[in-house]
Amino acid sequence: MAEIRFTNVGKRYAEGHDALIGVDFTLESGEMAFLTGHSGAGKSTLLKLIMLMERPSRGQVWVGDQELNVLPRHQIAWHRRRIGVVFQNHQLLFDRSVFDNVALPLQIAGYDPQDAARRVRAALDKVGLLMREKQNPITLSSGEQQRVGIARAIVHKPKLLLADEPTGNLDPQLSEDVMRLFEQFNRIGTTVLIASHDLSLINRMQRRTLVLRGGRLVSGG
Amino acid sequence: MAEKSNTVARRGAQVHRVSQRNRLSSWLRHHLSVALTSLQRILRTPLASFMTLAVLAIALALPSFMWTVVHNVQQFAAGWDTHPRISLYLHQQVSDERAEQMSLELMLHPGLSGVELIDRDKGLQDFARYSEFANLISLFERNPLPAVILVLPTDHTLLALQGLQQELSVLPEVQEAQLDLEWLQRLGAYLNVLERFTWVVSGLLALAVLLIVGNTLRMTLESRRDEIIVTKLVGATDAWVRRPFLYTGFWLGLCGAILASVLVFLAMEMIRAPVDRLAQLYMSSFSLQGLGAQGLTTLIAIGVALGWLGAFVSTGRHLREIEPS
Ligand SMILES: Nc1ncnc2c1ncn2[C@@H]1O[C@H](COP(=O)(O)OP(=O)(O)OP(=O)(O)O)[C@@H](O)[C@H]1O
Ligand SMILES: [Mg+2]
Numbered sequence: 001m002a003e004i005r006f007t008n009v010g011k012r013y014a015e016g017h018d019a020l021i022g023v024d025f026t027l028e029s030g031e032m033a034f035l036t037g038h039s040g041a042g043k044s045t046l047l048k049l050i051m052l053m054e055r056p057s058r059g060q061v062w063v064g065d066q067e068l069n070v071l072p073r074h075q076i077a078w079h080r081r082r083i084g085v086v087f088q089n090h091q092l093l094f095d096r097s098v099f100d101n102v103a104l105p106l107q108i109a110g111y112d113p114q115d116a117a118r119r120v121r122a123a124l125d126k127v128g129l130l131m132r133e134k135q136n137p138i139t140l141s142s143g144e145q146q147r148v149g150i151a152r153a154i155v156h157k158p159k160l161l162l163a164d165e166p167t168g169n170l171d172p173q174l175s176e177d178v179m180r181l182f183e184q185f186n187r188i189g190t191t192v193l194i195a196s197h198d199l200s201l202i203n204r205m206q207r208r209t210l211v212l213r214g215g216r217l218v219s220g221g
Numbered sequence: 222m223a224e225k226s227n228t229v230a231r232r233g234a235q236v237h238r239v240s241q242r243n244r245l246s247s248w249l250r251h252h253l254s255v256a257l258t259s260l261q262r263i264l265r266t267p268l269a270s271f272m273t274l275a276v277l278a279i280a281l282a283l284p285s286f287m288w289t290v291v292h293n294v295q296q297f298a299a300g301w302d303t304h305p306r307i308s309l310y311l312h313q314q315v316s317d318e319r320a321e322q323m324s325l326e327l328m329l330h331p332g333l334s335g336v337e338l339i340d341r342d343k344g345l346q347d348f349a350r351y352s353e354f355a356n357l358i359s360l361f362e363r364n365p366l367p368a369v370i371l372v373l374p375t376d377h378t379l380l381a382l383q384g385l386q387q388e389l390s391v392l393p394e395v396q397e398a399q400l401d402l403e404w405l406q407r408l409g410a411y412l413n414v415l416e417r418f419t420w421v422v423s424g425l426l427a428l429a430v431l432l433i434v435g436n437t438l439r440m441t442l443e444s445r446r447d448e449i450i451v452t453k454l455v456g457a458t459d460a461w462v463r464r465p466f467l468y469t470g471f472w473l474g475l476c477g478a479i480l481a482s483v484l485v486f487l488a489m490e491m492i493r494a495p496v497d498r499l500a501q502l503y504m505s506s507f508s509l510q511g512l513g514a515q516g517l518t519t520l521i522a523i524g525v526a527l528g529w530l531g532a533f534v535s536t537g538r539h540l541r542e543i544e545p546s
Contacts, residue, residue: 048546053454053546078456080455091450091451095448108455108456109456
């Protein structure tokens with residue numbers, strides 16, 4: 001079954017700029033794929049459409065058996081809970097600890113605090129930041145912040161994982177570790193879509209790769 | 222609520238569903254923790270919060286104070302209508318004997334429970350005793366005061382009193398029959414005006430409370446914009462995001478109302494001494510009543526309701542505008 005399906009999707013921003021043009025592709029459930037392309041090619045825009053942070057100007061986006069254009073507003077939150085997202089700009093909160101940042105999706109979903117704490121520590125351990133749980137993320141390096149974002153994306157074991165430049169600020173070793181982590185999730189059935197510039201990493205991973213150029217999908221679709 | 226099948230993964234990554242019972246307890250837990258943290262947030266910025274609370278307290282205290290005054294005046298007026306009386310001023314030419322005779326006749330009147338004659342001499346003595354103008358009397362050749370018969374009607378309803386006044390005023394000896402209730406009626410009319418005025422002031426100030434709370438929350442909302450966006454991104458519902466703000470409204474209303482009750486208490490204490498002196502002057506057993514348990518409950522309920530409503534209205538509009546993009 002298809003996890004993500006784009007049919008002739010176009011996105012034109014308010015200023016009249018076409019960020020995506022006629023994008024068609026299907027990502028099967030349980031698949032792991034990369035999304036690449038030059039800066040400004042539309043990678044983040046594509047992920048934002050899946051997250052319902054933006055609406056397509058034309059065409060349809062399906063996630064599972066749900067067509068997002070007809071998803072009522074009050075269902076958006078439930079839609080997002082099924083997805084784990086690593087944001088290009090981290091989107092961490094600097095008014096609380098690393099631990100609380102990672103715990104946020106669990107708090108929102110109403111997990112028992114003890115259960116949540118266990119899961120948060122497990123997630124932080126996976127990204128190698130267990131010792132930093134009490135710190136404020138503002139005191140962390142950019143790469144460490146990125147890993148906090150990764151921990152938050154995986155803490156609730158989502159069935160769909162989206163990552164926007166998750167290794168942008170990481171050294172080769174950490175990048176490798178993060179990719180192994182994503183693969184590990186993929187092996188237990190999580191569908192994974194990773195936007196990245198890092199061609200050497202993508203080549204090493206030997207996965208399906210979607211290539212965007214100027215908003216058009218030029219290969220991998 | 223709508224949380225049914227959405228958390229169920231179709232296959233793959235470990236499925237975890239939050240059970241019905243856990244959901245209820247987590248809902249309660251969230252409410253409790255949100256209630257506490259929003260109170261902490263208010264206390265964390267004591268000066269700013271105090272300014273808001275002071276304005277709220279004044280806006281809530283003014284109508285409460287006015288209602289308390291209205292109630293007191295009502296109480297005072299009610300204390301009076303237990304002994305209304307009619308004063309019959311007799312014509313000058315009616316002799317003392319005739320006046321005496323007449324008061325005896327009136328005693329037999331079934332509508333009266335008491336009759337007292339103040340003859341001209343007694344009237345003069347009283348006048349000399351109580352009036353600063355006593356020496357004016359000496360300017361007259363003869364006693365200028367009329368004889369007065371005071372009668373106490375048995376039936377205290379306004380209609381009966383007015384009927385009786387009418388009946389007595391047409392007696393040939395009577396020049397004027399004056400119902401002492403008239404000033405009470407006037408007081409009643411003033412009271413109606415005061416009550417209406419208090420309603421208007423209450424309505425306007427309730428609106429002010431809504432606006433103050435709404436505006437305070439709009440600013441808090443703006444200052445927590447990033448937090449709202451991130452929580453929405455990781456799946457917070459509108460209700461979840463809104464909850465802390467509703468609690469903030471609740472606390473503002475509650476604390477404002479408590480402060481207001483203190484203000485009303487102080488205001489009542491300030492007017493207590495002069496009012497007591499006034500009551501003594503009228504030999505009334507009247508004593509000033511404060512807000513009372515009922516007034517306090519009403520004040521707090523209204524404060525809380527307005528705080529919550531202000532938060533509800535303002536967050537409903539602004540939360541929709543804050544969307545991740
Ligand atoms: N909110 C926005 N309003 C207007 N234009 C936008 C907006 N977001 C993105 N764009 C434009 O759409 C195009 C695609 O942007 P997008 O962020 O999807 O690129 P990207 O592939 O993620 O680039 P990068 O690798 O630099 O992150 C860019 O030209 C960008 O200027
Ligand atoms: Mg991008």
